Amino acid sequence: MSFTPAFIPPVDTPEWFLSAIAQPRTSHFALTSDGIRIHYVCWNEQDRDKPALLFVHGYRAHTHVWDFIAPFFTEHFRVVALDLSGMGDSGWRTDYDYSIFQEDMLAVIDHAELTPVTLIGHSFGGSRLIGLAAKHPGKLKRVFLVDSMIPFPEIDEPRSTPQYGRPKPYADYASIVARYRLLPEQPAPVWSQAYMAHHSVREVEGGWSWKFDLNLPPGRIEFDTVKLLQQVTVPTDYICGARSAIVESDRVRRITDTIGQGRSAVVIPEAYHHVMLDQPLAFISALRALLI
Numbered sequence: 001m002s003f004t005p006a007f008i009p010p011v012d013t014p015e016w017f018l019s020a021i022a023q024p025r026t027s028h029f030a031l032t033s034d035g036i037r038i039h040y041v042c043w044n045e046q047d048r049d050k051p052a053l054l055f056v057h058g059y060r061a062h063t064h065v066w067d068f069i070a071p072f073f074t075e076h077f078r079v080v081a082l083d084l085s086g087m088g089d090s091g092w093r094t095d096y097d098y099s100i101f102q103e104d105m106l107a108v109i110d111h112a113e114l115t116p117v118t119l120i121g122h123s124f125g126g127s128r129l130i131g132l133a134a135k136h137p138g139k140l141k142r143v144f145l146v147d148s149m150i151p152f153p154e155i156d157e158p159r160s161t162p163q164y165g166r167p168k169p170y171a172d173y174a175s176i177v178a179r180y181r182l183l184p185e186q187p188a189p190v191w192s193q194a195y196m197a198h199h200s201v202r203e204v205e206g207g208w209s210w211k212f213d214l215n216l217p218p219g220r221i222e223f224d225t226v227k228l229l230q231q232v233t234v235p236t237d238y239i240c241g242a243r244s245a246i247v248e249s250d251r252v253r254r255i256t257d258t259i260g261q262g263r264s265a266v267v268i269p270e271a272y273h274h275v276m277l278d279q280p281l282a283f284i285s286a287l288r289a290l291l292i
Helices: 015-021 098-111 124-135 173-177 190-198 224-231 249-259 280-291
Strands: 026-031 037-042 052-056 078-082 117-122 140-146 201-204 207-210 236-241 266-268
Touching: 015 190, 026 098, 037 098, 052 098, 052 124, 078 098, 098 124, 117 124, 124 140, 124 224, 140 280, 173 190, 173 201, 173 207, 224 249, 236 249, 236 280, 266 280
Parallel strands: 052 078, 052 117, 117 140, 140 236, 236 266
Antiparallel strands: 026 037, 037 078, 201 207
16 A cells, blocks of 8 residues: 655754645646646635646755745735646646746646746756747746746856756665655755655655656757747846855856846855755845845
């Protein structure tokens, strides 16, 4: 019989975090045009009169990265988060061309009736939504890119990152969550990492495995991203960590120049790449200041 242990918070977990993750959510599935089930959650589905806010996670992550962020926005927005295909509880594909993730977002936007929606994408999720914003501006109200890597031909070279994740299951739950790592590795509170690890695994035949599809393509440099960013006309803001290993100050300047809307980047002090995990309250404050 399958048994998934309950999440046991570390002893130093703050009360605000426990209160946030305890907020109720409803779970739904949208269907893409090519038949892939895309999982998404709503914190206040009944608030149809409020403008829509859609959170998009990073590479190999899931909706739960927003569990302790999203509740701080329900007073003013109808708040939704999705699992991109091949990740979280969404369906898997046989081919993961990077442009296909736009279909995942479109499916949720249409199924949940979010138009016009404000999109917030972290890292890989942010770079995926750039194409959506460029090609479907009528669906969007505003865009926030959070520590997303935008490559530039003049400073970058074509390359790809290694593919992680072992196909052999881990023996038990404790073994696999002990192996959880943030990529790139960085400091973060034990409680936020423990929560992410708990929601990143699933029981399979022979043990425990990661929720994401091991056949997801490794990260690669995509020079067409900057061209798409130049085509985005909806209001766009860039938020990043001052200590990010992904975007340095020169790249941040190039990104905001490319956006070309006269908006300065919001740089969160002491934050690393996974801003919502290592500086969640500062991230919430910055985003609320821009949105409300």
